[in-house]
Amino acid sequence: MANMKFLCDSKRCIECNGCVTACKNENEVEWGVNRRRVVTVNDGLPDETSISVACMHCSDAPCMAVCPTDCFYKTDDGIVLHNKDACIGCGYCLFACPFGAPQFPSKSSFGERGKMDKCTFCAGGPEEDHSPEEKAKYGANRIAEGKLPMCAEMCSTKALLAGDADKVSDIFRERVIYRGHADGAWASNGSAEELAYDAAQPKA
Amino acid sequence: MQIKLLLKLAALLISLIILPVKAEDSVPSEQRVAAFAGAEYWQVIRQGENGTTQSSTAEAGNLINVQGDYWRYWRNQWITPAGAFAVGGTLGLLAIFYLIVGQKKLDAPRSGNTIQRWSRLDRANHWTVAILFIILGISGLSLLYGKFVLKSVMGDGLWASYMLACKLAHNYLGPLFVLGLLLMILRWMKHNVFNRTDLTWFIKGGGIIGNAHPSAGYMNGGEKIWFWLLTLFGIAVCVSGLILDFPNFDQVRNTMQWANLVHAAGSLILIAASLGHIYIGTLGTEGALEGMTTGQVDETWAKQHHDLWYQEVKAREAKDTV
Ligand code: SF4
Ligand code: SF4
Numbered sequence: 001m002a003n004m005k006f007l008c009d010s011k012r013c014i015e016c017n018g019c020v021t022a023c024k025n026e027n028e029v030e031w032g033v034n035r036r037r038v039v040t041v042n043d044g045l046p047d048e049t050s051i052s053v054a055c056m057h058c059s060d061a062p063c064m065a066v067c068p069t070d071c072f073y074k075t076d077d078g079i080v081l082h083n084k085d086a087c088i089g090c091g092y093c094l095f096a097c098p099f100g101a102p103q104f105p106s107k108s109s110f111g112e113r114g115k116m117d118k119c120t121f122c123a124g125g126p127e128e129d130h131s132p133e134e135k136a137k138y139g140a141n142r143i144a145e146g147k148l149p150m151c152a153e154m155c156s157t158k159a160l161l162a163g164d165a166d167k168v169s170d171i172f173r174e175r176v177i178y179r180g181h182a183d184g185a186w187a188s189n190g191s192a193e194e195l196a197y198d199a200a201q202p203k204a
Numbered sequence: 205m206q207i208k209l210l211l212k213l214a215a216l217l218i219s220l221i222i223l224p225v226k227a228e229d230s231v232p233s234e235q236r237v238a239a240f241a242g243a244e245y246w247q248v249i250r251q252g253e254n255g256t257t258q259s260s261t262a263e264a265g266n267l268i269n270v271q272g273d274y275w276r277y278w279r280n281q282w283i284t285p286a287g288a289f290a291v292g293g294t295l296g297l298l299a300i301f302y303l304i305v306g307q308k309k310l311d312a313p314r315s316g317n318t319i320q321r322w323s324r325l326d327r328a329n330h331w332t333v334a335i336l337f338i339i340l341g342i343s344g345l346s347l348l349y350g351k352f353v354l355k356s357v358m359g360d361g362l363w364a365s366y367m368l369a370c371k372l373a374h375n376y377l378g379p380l381f382v383l384g385l386l387l388m389i390l391r392w393m394k395h396n397v398f399n400r401t402d403l404t405w406f407i408k409g410g411g412i413i414g415n416a417h418p419s420a421g422y423m424n425g426g427e428k429i430w431f432w433l434l435t436l437f438g439i440a441v442c443v444s445g446l447i448l449d450f451p452n453f454d455q456v457r458n459t460m461q462w463a464n465l466v467h468a469a470g471s472l473i474l475i476a477a478s479l480g481h482i483y484i485g486t487l488g489t490e491g492a493l494e495g496m497t498t499g500q501v502d503e504t505w506a507k508q509h510h511d512l513w514y515q516e517v518k519a520r521e522a523k524d525t526v
Contacts, residue, residue: 017258032261033261039256039264039265040257041248041255043256050255051267053267062272066280067351068347068350068367069351069363070355085360086360086363086364086367088367088368088370088371089371091451092464094457095272095464096272096273096275097272098269098270099268100263100269110375111450111451112375112451
C-alpha cells in the first residue's frame, strides 16, 4: 500500500506542456477538458516560474467532503477517484477544490454541466480494470499495470514526480539539499507522508 | 597596422573564452535557479495568484482556489448542521405544540354561510408556488442531506437516478418557481402592509394559546411576517438560484460559492418557516384550509380569526344591497 502523490518541482518545470499532452493522449479526454495544465507566474520576467497542476489527490479531499452524491472514493493507494454514474454535474467539487482540478465537458442547454472529469492518477475508475467502459469514462489505468501516471513518466526535466509520497519526497529532498538547504527545507510539522516542504524557510 | 589588428583580435578571442567562465562562477545551474521563486513566490501562490496557461478552462490561470476552503467550511460546518437543527427543531416544536395545545377549534358552530376569501387566480398562484416549493424543498434537502440518510437506504443505482432526478427537477422547476413567487409577491403585497392592529396582535401573541382573539384584518400579523419572510429570503434564494442554475454566463467560482451559501441558508430558513405555515394552515386551525382550497370560508371562522376583515366584507355587502 502506498500513498500516491504528485509533486512538481518548480525549479525544473520549463513549461513545455509535455505532461498536458501526455495526459490528453493517454486518457483520450474530451475536447475542452484539461485534466492537467501548466501555470506560469511572472511570465517573461527573470523569475518566471512554472508549475504543472492537476488533481493532487488530497489527503482530506475537499471535493469528497462537499459532493452531494458522495460519489468520490479513495483507493488503497490514496488516489481520489469518482464514480461518473452517480455524478450529477453540480460543480460543487470545483467550488471546493484548491487546484481547479474538476473539469466539466459538454455544455448542454443553459450551460448545464456534464459529468465531472478529472485526473485519475492514471488509475481508471470503479469499473472493471481495463474494461472498455472504464477506458471510455475514465481513460487509462496504468496503476493496475504497475505503472505510474503518464504525465510524470513523460516529463522531460523530471520536474513532475509521481509516486509514493516517501519516494517522491526523498528525491525532492535530495534536490533541495543539493541546491543549498542543508536540512532539506523540511517543514518542522511535516511528515514524509504528507510532503510538507516549507519553501518559506531560509537557507541553512 | 596589421599587428594592431591581430592584437585586437587576440584580445577579443581571449575575452570570449574568459567571460563565460567568469559568469558561471563555477556554481551549478540548479543552485543558481534555486535563487528565484522563494518565500514570497509561494506566499502569493497561496493567496491565489494568477498566472498564464495554455488551458482554456475558466480560471485555469489560478493555481490555488483560496476561497474554496472557506466555502467548504461554511457549507459543511455551519449551514449543514444549522439547517438540520432549524428544520428538525421546527418540526419537533410543532409536534410538541400539537400534542399539548392541539388544534385551534372554531369557537362557535359553523354558521353555514361562507364568504369569498381567495379568488381562483389567488388559489392557482398559491398552489403552483406551494407545489413547486415542496418539490424544490425535497430535492434541495436531498442535495444537502441525502448522502447522510438516503444513500445507504437506496443502494447505488437508485441513489444515482434519484439524485439526478433531484438535480434536474431543481434546475428546471426553479425558474418557474421564481415566476410564480414574483407574481404572488406583487399581487399580495397590498394585503401585507403592517399597521397598528398588527402591533396589538403581536403583543397578544396572535392568540395562539388560550382564548384571546386579537383583532385582525384580511391578513393577521403572523401571515404578514410569513409574507415578508417569503419576499425577503425568497428573492435572495431566487437570485442566488439563478446564478447557480446558469453557469453559461462564465460566473467565477467565488460568485457561485457565495450564491450557494445564500441559497442554502435562505432556503433552509424558508423551509423551517414553511413548516409553521403549513401546520397553521392545515392541522393547526379548524376551517383554515378550505379558504385556500375552495376559496370560501365559514363566517364563524372569519369572525374569529379576521374580525376586522369580516366587518369590512359585511359593510360592503350592506352598501351593495342598499
Ligand atoms: S479534485 Fe481537487 S479537492 Fe479533489 S482530490 Fe483532487 S485536488 Fe483535491
Ligand atoms: S459535479 Fe459530480 S463529482 Fe462534483 S460534486 Fe457534483 S456530483 Fe460530485
